[in-house]
Amino acid sequence: MPVLLSAPLAADLLPVPGVRLGVSEAGIRKLHRKDLTLIELAEGARVAGVFTLNRFCAAPVQVCRAHLQAGDIRALVINTGVANAGTGEPGLVAARATCAAVAAHLGLQASQVLPFSTGVILEPLPVEKLIAGLPAAQEALAENRWHDAAHAIMTTDTVAKVASRQVQIGGRTVTLTGMSKGAGMIRPNMATMLGFLATDAAVAQPLLEMLVREAADLSFNSITVDGDTSTNDSFILIATGQAGNPEIGDAASADYAALRNAVVELSTWLAQAIVRDGEGATKFITLQIEGGLDKEECRKVGYAIGHSPLVKTAFFASDPNLGRILAAIGYAGIADLDVSRLRVWLARAGEEVLVAEKGGRAASYQEEAGARVMAASEITIRVDLARGSAAATLWSCDFSYEYVKINADYRS
Amino acid sequence: MPVLLSAPLAADLLPVPGVRLGVSEAGIRKLHRKDLTLIELAEGARVAGVFTLNRFCAAPVQVCRAHLQAGDIRALVINTGVANAGTGEPGLVAARATCAAVAAHLGLQASQVLPFSTGVILEPLPVEKLIAGLPAAQEALAENRWHDAAHAIMTTDTVAKVASRQVQIGGRTVTLTGMSKGAGMIRPNMATMLGFLATDAAVAQPLLEMLVREAADLSFNSITVDGDTSTNDSFILIATGQAGNPEIGDAASADYAALRNAVVELSTWLAQAIVRDGEGATKFITLQIEGGLDKEECRKVGYAIGHSPLVKTAFFASDPNLGRILAAIGYAGIADLDVSRLRVWLARAGEEVLVAEKGGRAASYQEEAGARVMAASEITIRVDLARGSAAATLWSCDFSYEYVKINADYRS
Numbered sequence: 001m002p003v004l005l006s007a008p009l010a011a012d013l014l015p016v017p018g019v020r021l022g023v024s025e026a027g028i029r030k031l032h033r034k035d036l037t038l039i040e041l042a043e044g045a046r047v048a049g050v051f052t053l054n055r056f057c058a059a060p061v062q063v064c065r066a067h068l069q070a071g072d073i074r075a076l077v078i079n080t081g082v083a084n085a086g087t088g089e090p091g092l093v094a095a096r097a098t099c100a101a102v103a104a105h106l107g108l109q110a111s112q113v114l115p116f117s118t119g120v121i122l123e124p125l126p127v128e129k130l131i132a133g134l135p136a137a138q139e140a141l142a143e144n145r146w147h148d149a150a151h152a153i154m155t156t157d158t159v160a161k162v163a164s165r166q167v168q169i170g171g172r173t174v175t176l177t178g179m180s181k182g183a184g185m186i187r188p189n190m191a192t193m194l195g196f197l198a199t200d201a202a203v204a205q206p207l208l209e210m211l212v213r214e215a216a217d218l219s220f221n222s223i224t225v226d227g228d229t230s231t232n233d234s235f236i237l238i239a240t241g242q243a244g245n246p247e248i249g250d251a252a253s254a255d256y257a258a259l260r261n262a263v264v265e266l267s268t269w270l271a272q273a274i275v276r277d278g279e280g281a282t283k284f285i286t287l288q289i290e291g292g293l294d295k296e297e298c299r300k301v302g303y304a305i306g307h308s309p310l311v312k313t314a315f316f317a318s319d320p321n322l323g324r325i326l327a328a329i330g331y332a333g334i335a336d337l338d339v340s341r342l343r344v345w346l347a348r349a350g351e352e353v354l355v356a357e358k359g360g361r362a363a364s365y366q367e368e369a370g371a372r373v374m375a376a377s378e379i380t381i382r383v384d385l386a387r388g389s390a391a392a393t394l395w396s397c398d399f400s401y402e403y404v405k406i407n408a409d410y411r412s
Numbered sequence: 413m414p415v416l417l418s419a420p421l422a423a424d425l426l427p428v429p430g431v432r433l434g435v436s437e438a439g440i441r442k443l444h445r446k447d448l449t450l451i452e453l454a455e456g457a458r459v460a461g462v463f464t465l466n467r468f469c470a471a472p473v474q475v476c477r478a479h480l481q482a483g484d485i486r487a488l489v490i491n492t493g494v495a496n497a498g499t500g501e502p503g504l505v506a507a508r509a510t511c512a513a514v515a516a517h518l519g520l521q522a523s524q525v526l527p528f529s530t531g532v533i534l535e536p537l538p539v540e541k542l543i544a545g546l547p548a549a550q551e552a553l554a555e556n557r558w559h560d561a562a563h564a565i566m567t568t569d570t571v572a573k574v575a576s577r578q579v580q581i582g583g584r585t586v587t588l589t590g591m592s593k594g595a596g597m598i599r600p601n602m603a604t605m606l607g608f609l610a611t612d613a614a615v616a617q618p619l620l621e622m623l624v625r626e627a628a629d630l631s632f633n634s635i636t637v638d639g640d641t642s643t644n645d646s647f648i649l650i651a652t653g654q655a656g657n658p659e660i661g662d663a664a665s666a667d668y669a670a671l672r673n674a675v676v677e678l679s680t681w682l683a684q685a686i687v688r689d690g691e692g693a694t695k696f697i698t699l700q701i702e703g704g705l706d707k708e709e710c711r712k713v714g715y716a717i718g719h720s721p722l723v724k725t726a727f728f729a730s731d732p733n734l735g736r737i738l739a740a741i742g743y744a745g746i747a748d749l750d751v752s753r754l755r756v757w758l759a760r761a762g763e764e765v766l767v768a769e770k771g772g773r774a775a776s777y778q779e780e781a782g783a784r785v786m787a788a789s790e791i792t793i794r795v796d797l798a799r800g801s802a803a804a805t806l807w808s809c810d811f812s813y814e815y816v817k818i819n820a821d822y823r824s
Binding site: 053054055056057083085086087088089090091120121122123226228229231308309310313314316317319322323324326327328329330331334335337339340356358359360361399400401403404405407408409 | 532820
């Protein structure tokens with residue numbers, strides 16, 4: 001059961017002018033399941049993306065990087081079932097064949113198509129099945145199909161992750177709709193396993209590229225479920241320019257700030273949705289690390305807590321096992337950390353409890369207060385490192401029997 | 413159930429002349445359980461140790477470091493139940509009071525006593541109970557009590573970890589007996605949560621200090637259960653000098669080599685015993701990483717595989733999920749790793765299977781062969797990074813329902 005996250009209704013989603021979506025059943029790995037998504041962009045749309053830093057990056061990621069370099073992207077094609085990662089040269093051939101087939105259907109060049117795959121690693125992509133599924137997806141293309149698409153890109157996800165926002169820019173209403181997928185192998189490094197965010201705002205390409213990086217860092221690059229960086233992480237930002245606002249070309253403008261805030265907010269929602277639907281998750285944990293010398297050391301401490309199986313199982317048990325949190329802070333890799341100065345709080349909505357200071361348990365700490373916080377579905381661990389003024393916020397979840405079950409069973 | 417590890421009989425263990433051990437029930441956390449161990453060393457014994465790098469290092473670790481500096485150690489005192497970590501200044505006071513009480517009983521200075529604690533972090537050490545338990549432990553002191561001591565230092569361990577060896581040095585038979593404890597919060601950084609190895613060899617102090625570091629690096633510092641570095645890790649090497657061999661003072665001598673090999677072999681056995689008894693472990697995994705530019709990058713790759721919850725749950729399921737192993741190698745942090753050159757094998761006794769090469773699954777790979785290897789209790793993952801000639805070997809275990817259960821229940 002995801003943590004305080006439910007599937008949206010199709011009626012809650014706003015179409016983005018210039019973006020049409022269609023899905024179909026290609027039977028890539030299993031029959032009778034929507035596993036192929038086609039997205040067509042209107043002429044003039046701008047696209048920017050960030051991708052995994054995993055050295056075993058998937059074939060489609062390599063093709064995406066090359067095609068984005070060339071520019072003028074007009075279509076995206078996404079399959080589930082098989083990740084087309086760890087597939088060597090044949091994998092690249094399959095990804096390129098996919099682009100060529102999409103291009104043929106839509107009257108484009110293959111280099112105008114971005115391919116995405118998610119699913120099992122090391123299996124060959126059955127590219128002929130994928131290509132055979134394209135006509136049905138093309139036939140379904142429509143602007144109001146975000147709901148279908150968000151479902152068709154799911155793998156071990158239990159809930160579709162998709163949402164819309166609107167914001168006023170340059171006297172026009174600008175729409176943003178985005179979707180993401182992922183529940184395991186989540187510790188994005190650049191971006192997460194498939195996030196797509198489209199807007200009809202008009203924005204210059206360099207700003208779009210700056211924005212996709214910033215939004216990824218503040219959202220998808222700040223979550224972890226199990227510490228495993230995927231081979232296929234991709235986050236794509238699309239701007240169709242059809243809202244009619246004057247093109248945003250100045251990073252210091254109020255228009256850019258409005259767009260930036262809306263993109264970051266929606267990206268963060270999509271990234272948090274992945275954590276809320278983390279494999280086996282029963283708790284949503286915010287890690288708020290302050291007082292660091294720099295952002296990087298704050299993130300180190302946050303990830304040490306967020307990845308510790310001992311901390312994660314204690315959260316699953318609603319057990320305020322503070323010693324495990326302190327141990328994780330202690331081994332996070334800050335060699336000159338003065339543990340006598342740092343402070344740690346546990347918090348839930350409306351209640352914050354100081355749990356550790358002066359190298360040990362806070363004198364004021366009552367186990368009942370800790371237990372009360374730990375019983376909540378959403379919990380914040382706040383750490384003040386007392387070394388400087390840098391801060392970072394990460395999101396993570398707990399570790400349950402269900403995680404082991406899901407991952408011991410996944411391939412069978 | 414530990415993986416191919418059973419408790420030794422008391423009759424299998426050899427006393428080390430100059431080392432007497434005694435245990436008692438101090439009721440530190442639970443009643444009616446041996447939780448206090450006293451070790452007395454004869455005059456002239458030499459002691460060297462390495463300790464956790466966790467910044468939240470426990471009070472007894474801080475006291476050990478100071479007392480070892482002063483030298484002439486004559487006693488060790490070990491309690492379970494409470495780790496005396498994250499206990500601030502009162503924790504230090506309790507550890508020093510423990511040493512003073514032991515010294516009073518044995519006619520020593522407090523600085524000649526090393527204190528060790530293991531158990532729950534952040535709880536105050538009930539030092540008065542510990543001190544009240546000392547007379548019974550002192551009364552029990554005998555050279556043939558290693559079996560008792562190895563049981564008395566256990567916490568979530570299911571099997572006592574203790575063994576003996578003999579080796580010929582300088583025309584004399586030298587005895588080594590060692591014990592360790594630990595099953596969770598295991599990713600030692602310097603040494604593990606309580607390992608003690610004693611020998612009657614005569615060896616110079618500088619060599620003993622060199623040896624304890626080398627043995628720790630090759631054994632306790634090369635294992636992981638859950639990636640959590642404990643606050644109390646300690647590994648102590650004792651040489652009583654009573655074997656009658658000419659004192660070893662030359663690191664290039666054959667005598668030193670013989671002692672070094674015996675110490676490293678026994679340390680490795682004790683470290684591996686911790687992994688075999690890892691919380692919930694059903695498989696013992698050897699990670700053999702070769703062809704690195706340096707040892708450090710080999711260890712990075714090994715730990716990435718050894719810590720990945722996805723790899724560990726696949727091992728639990730006996731599922732040859734190669735993609736998860738490749739993904740872990742890919743995110744291990746070697747920025748210029750050429751995945752098209754590396755090769756990966758899965759092996760069990762008598763069978764080694766090439767599973768990946770040229771950036772993907774090996775052409776010769778058969779799923780049946782992978783499944784056959786994964787069904788074994790002891791499995792080796794061998795990775796050739798094809799970058800240089802450095803190598804490292806680490807040991808890890810799988811991740812089961814039982815791990816979650818043990819750690820979700822531990823404090824209750």
